[in-house]
Amino acid sequence: MTGRRFTLRIEPLARTVEVAGDASLLEAASQAGIRLPSSCRNGTCRACLCRLSSGEVRYRIEWPGLAADEKADGWILPCVAVAASDVTIEQPAASEETAAARRVNSRGF
Ligand code: FES
Secondary structure (H helix, E strand, O other), X not given: OOOOOEXXXXXXOXXXXXXXXXXXXHHHHHHOOEEOOOOOOOOOOOOXXXXXXXXXXXXXXXXXXXXXXXXXXXXEOOOOEEEOOOEEEEOOOOEEOOHHHHHHHHOOO
């Protein structure tokens, strides 16, 4: 078994998604059709940096690219962060892939 499932709340988008097993927060959002900023996806570039407003995370890698004071201030890297409880993040750049956007793309516009 893969253990507990937690929820990920994304603000200010006001969406809550389920985080399955050891999925990163970035992967969980993506699986639910929500795009978060990202680039390297391995915890080094900091493109995904956002604030954790509630809950706890653990990291897939030993040294994510965060300073100790950034961690203490609640900044996380969701590409390598795994939920250790129900969590809420603040990411104003988050966007939802809408059905309208998918239709437009499929028509080749
Ligand atoms: S995408 Fe590069 S640190 Fe998260």
